[in-house]
Amino acid sequence: MNIFLILIAYIILTPLTGGLLTGLDRIITARMQSRIGPPLLQPFYDVAKLFSKENLVVRKAQNLFIIFHLLFLIVTGALFFCGGDFLLVVFAFALAGVFFILGGYRTSSPYSHIGSERELIQMMAYEPMLIITAIGLYMTTHSFNVFDIMSAGKPLLPQLLGIFLGFLFILPIKMRKSPFDLSMSHHAHQELVKGITTEFSGPTLALLEIAHWFELILILGIIILFFPNNVWLGLAVECAVFFLVILVDNTFARLRWQTVLKASWLATFILGMGNIFILSILKICHS
């Protein structure tokens, strides 16, 4: 398939899907809390309203960081869905995150400063797991290339069970849900006012929301990588995981950042490294 077609489909479809998923998320959350919840298209209404608001800034060029954050998230997702190198995807993802954090620092406000520090700790917490996921995928398919991984034709889950579980563990961090929503928290939860996004308003906030949709789709997309032979099974698992994360969000309280860091690294170490260790031993036994 032509790369440009995929690219354009990606850029148009992702915000739509992301927004719908976010709306669905809010409805499910509300129903779990015995409420009714907003209409399904509420996120789109929100974004439209935000674009119509006045733009207030605290420091010059703070919004530019967010624009670049969104830009590089689009680049990362495009890389991923067009079948690029997964390791590069992880690093580009980190780049996008860094722009976001730097934007938070730039606003020079106490709340966003703490938000940035905590976002940084979050990044440090999940980054090793992402790289280990890449390594695990390589060890089973001998390629870092997403296109190659998807053509592998055999189920990867049994061999990568540990890594999959570890990835699920850090998923709430990325999706900004409890118990790991340290820095800005998803919808309606306050966290040190609004954490890293405290000083962003109006159109920039809309961009942040859209950026979150892109992030969501990318993260969920990585789950499909574990099921290259049966994409429909992968999609089903994705839906199940999505629901699971929302359930966890509503059941757990937010943890302290020290606990988040320790728990994530411990999970990464035991599940991720353990999995790789087992895979290495299997490889040695086979050869």
Add this chain to the structure above:
Amino acid sequence: MYDVERFGIINTGNPKHADILLITGAINEQSKSVVENLYNQMPDPKVVVAIGACALSGGVFAECYNIMGGVDKAIPVDVYVPGCACKPENIINGVVQALSVLEEKHNKKKNKSL
């Protein structure tokens, strides 16, 4: 039953993210600058809803030496919700009215810029 999110409204503690300001209580000298400060940090278009008798006019405290009066002594108010205390349904009613005021302001702004 008391869910405002079905109208697409969520509670946020940050004026920079907010469109509607719900405010209770009367204004004294110390809180005046605070309320003004917060109001200025909200991006346009914005709506203010004063809730409760004290926010409307000072309520039972109107004659006190330190009370300047209701919220409209500090910032412009768009919707007044009376009561002491207000019924939840009235608050929701007030918020929904505020939404239509917001819509009006938004249209006015769009027409002005066109």
Add this chain to the structure above:
Amino acid sequence: MSLFCAYGTLHGNSFYFSAYSSWASILIFVLEALLSLYIVTLGIKHQRPLVVGLVLAQFIAITYLEFFSGHHLEAKYNFFIDQFSAIMALIIGIIGTLICVFAIGYMQDFKHHHEEQPDRRPFFFFLLFVFLSAMFGIVFSNNLVWLYFFWEVTTACSFLLIGYTRTEEATRNAFRAIEVNLIGGLCFVIALGILIYSTGTIEINKLLTISKAAAIIPVALLSIAGLTKSAQLPVCDWLLGAMVAPTPVSALLHSSTMVKAGVYLVLRFASVLQGTLMGSTIAMIGAVTFLFTSLIAITENNAKRLLAYSTIANLGLVILCAGIGSAQAVWAGILLIIFHALAKGLLFLCVGTVEHRKHSREIEMMEGLITSMPGLATFMLIGMAGMFLAPFGMLISKWAVLKALVDVNPLLSVIVAFGGAANLFFWVKWMGKLLLAITPPVGQEKDVSREEFVSLGILAVLTVLICALFPLISSCYIEPYLYSLYDKSVSMSNGNIIIMLIMLGLILLFPLISINFDRSTKYVAPYLGGANTDTPGTFKDSLGNNRPFAMKNYLLDEFFAEKKLYPIGVGLTWILLIIMFVLLFIK
């Protein structure tokens, strides 16, 4: 001169010279003797028995080898230039020159700040140039005895330069540095002895072609010498102490060039280490160093110390590559050397300039630098981005390291993953600090001297440029070198190169756009619960007073404190070193 060599090796040849072998060897020996005498006298003067002992031990050993060994110490080719040497020469030549230019302006300021000390600047620059020559000697030597001489010259220069200010602290640290480096030198001499007696050759090109079993012991000892010079755990505290030296010294010796000599040596012999248990052990030392020093660096508030830890960490990565020894690993290692030298040199020089203006090395004092010294802050941001951010150089290298590791030793790649995350943390934290601006003073950049500014600017431009040009460097220099050594070659696929270049271009748009951004937007105060006052940076507390607020970085002391992690790291690496020695004796 470096450009000439670079051009020469562009076409894939290596040159070998013999260069007046016999009387040059005698001259070198005489110089060695003089140098040893000088160090011994200094050692005696400052009552440092260990130094004296080590120097005498080395001197006796080398004398014995030279005169009484009975074997011919004539090497057929004493010098050579191949692609790897050419790259190192470019680094030394270009970065070294820029640092020397910077030093002119810097030392001017230094004199102002330290009026009470005698002006020994001519001596300083003399040492810098001697050092640069010695570095050229190291990368061009094929004769290991000559390489040893140049190696020791750099040790001596480092010693004299660290002790330049002649304070109590400086002298102490200088001696610590020389003690550690002399131990490495001793291992070097022992390696030479074993080489002469077992294989009869002292030339690098010959050593690379003889069988692995014969070569592994001397190579292992040479690697230990490399480890000491490159300040790996467990012997890294000399580098941390060396930060008392003036900044150009830190930049030149202790980040861009001298410590590169250590990893250069180990990397040169990577093909010998490939696939051996010894190589894996060395790789482990590098990996452990990388992880632990990255974690400790998070807790540092002193900028130069943080940079020192970061240097040690990145050198650990290169040692890791050298220990693995595959073609992919060596590719990654060479790229790491290039990019690290550039970015770290830039950062050290910037920190030095900032230190002179702000009179502090603390990172917390650099808050708001983007407003008070915008040009300098931009250079620093480029340097920091160059250290860890995609698509800049170090990221490319780290990517290559991971690729090299997955095939050979995936468990090590987990260590790299954790270390990489730690790296991310402290660099972004520092970058954020520069951008944070509560109420910074404006216009402090006027008194930065022209020399400093120009060299910083050139380095910053180079950092970006080399990222863009690295595919060229790879295909012209690194790949032919690998081809000659391993009969195969590695590179990055064209698709990925294009993606990197696109990303680089996008990032470069940022500073251009930010100049004119937000000109017409409304500015408000940050959210402080409504308690803002007219003065930025203060809020009204509950008693009506204006109270200032401040924001400081997380140092994560309870997790990664130096006191806790450093002993663990040292302990682990000592165990690995002991394993190495045991392996040596088994063979």
